[in-house]
Amino acid sequence: MDGKGNSNMSNKSVNSGEEADVRKGPWTMEEDLILVNYIGNHGEGVWNSLARSAGLKRTGKSCRLRWLNYLRPDLRRGNITAQEQLLIMELQARWGNRWSKIARQMPGRTDNEIKNYWRTRIQKRVKQSDSPQFQNAILIDEANSSTSQTHIADAGIVQPSLLDEPTIMNTDGIEPQFFIDFNDNFWTFEELWSM
DNA sequence: AAAACCCGCAACCGCCATCGC
């Protein structure tokens, strides 16, 4: 399943008045099966009544989230690709933290997945960086925020969040070439786009 | 070997918008 050993974890329950014994915490395999089977037979929607009808002691919200983020058959598994990484950066720069909107541009990926990816892999590096070229990159990126989807690559703009060290790789001082640290190699945007 | 620390991610929380009555 999710590799987190959710089948025997200490699932919490809460008693909140009339909504007795609502389960919280990690989903079990049995719950997943119930939810998948129920949606397979009846379809999605009206999550609170779905949860009740299916016999799940979960909130509708919890069922919806589990379905959308983990059980949907059209979910794309595996690591974020280089192209997806660039797309996330591009769209985040353009739209900000509109994760659901960004996710709609990336079939098979969820807003939660993209949000987590951004926070753990990219934002972390943004915070590490306060170099001048980093600041310039942000400014340039915002200035270009309404242009085409490939403007970052076209403009040769660094997304410094992807650099292990926020340094310019060449030193000609005219047209800085920026590189992305990916799979232990440095790549240009053009190279990554063509992968 | 084991304790401490770090990291990734599933799931929850709180807020807001929308809808139907």
Place this chain on the structure above:
DNA sequence: AGCGATGGCGGTTGCGGGTTT
């Protein structure tokens, strides 16, 4: 118009595994 139910979204938390010391 008001209100409750529901859905959607972004932010946050906490667990478990991996890594470092």
